[in-house]
Amino acid sequence: MASRLPLRVYFDLLSQPSRAVLIFLRRTGIPHVEKPVALRKGEQRSPEFTKLNPNQKVPVIVDNGFVLTESVAILKYLATKYDIPQFWYPVDSMQRAKVDEYMAWQHATVRYHASKVFILEVWTKKSF
Ligand SMILES: N[C@@H](CCC(=O)N[C@@H](CS)C(=O)NCC(=O)O)C(=O)O
Structure with missing residues (x-):
């Protein structure tokens, strides 16, 4: 049997999309190795x-050689x-479509506005 490398996840906890992926991996128990990338130190530009990601953004996963951003x-x-478990991403097409609907919606709404608050209130003040 071919050996399988553990899934690697590159993230920064300051990054909301990173947290979404990391929480999902931890809560589902999918075996993975965590690789922090410190955005505030510019490690994404190494x-x-x-x-791995020419766009120099987290998150990224590498699953047995397969790179996905x-x-x-x-x-x-x-x-x-x-x-x-099915509840994460149901097989039923209508239930799944509602999950997809939220994931398509959140980028330009919740995430976009929350990231503006984060940049203005946290990042520019370097209070971490
Ligand atoms: N659409 C991407 C957004 C990724 C993204 O914007 N990541 C930011 C942190 S939230 C990043 O890595 N920024 C580093 C940089 O721009 O230098 C996703 O959902 O994964």
Whole structure:
């Protein structure tokens, strides 16, 4: 049997899409190795990380050599590839469509506005 490398996740806890992926991995119990990338130190611009994601953004996963970026794509990939409880991403097409609807909606609404607050109130004041 071919050996399988553990799934690696690159993230920064300051990043909301990173937290979404990390919480999902931890809560579902999907085996993974956590690889922090310190955005405040510019680690996303290192040559090694840029090879994984030329856009220099977290999160990124590497699943047995398969590299995937974009939190929503990652969440859907993990939910369909791994054997996890149905409620996360139901097979029923209408229930699944409601999950997809939220994930499509949140980028330009909740996340967009929350990230503006974060940048103005936390990042620019460097209070961490
Ligand atoms: N659409 C992407 C957004 C990824 C993203 O914007 N990540 C930010 C942190 S929230 C980042 O890595 N920024 C680093 C940079 O721009 O230098 C996703 O959902 O994964």
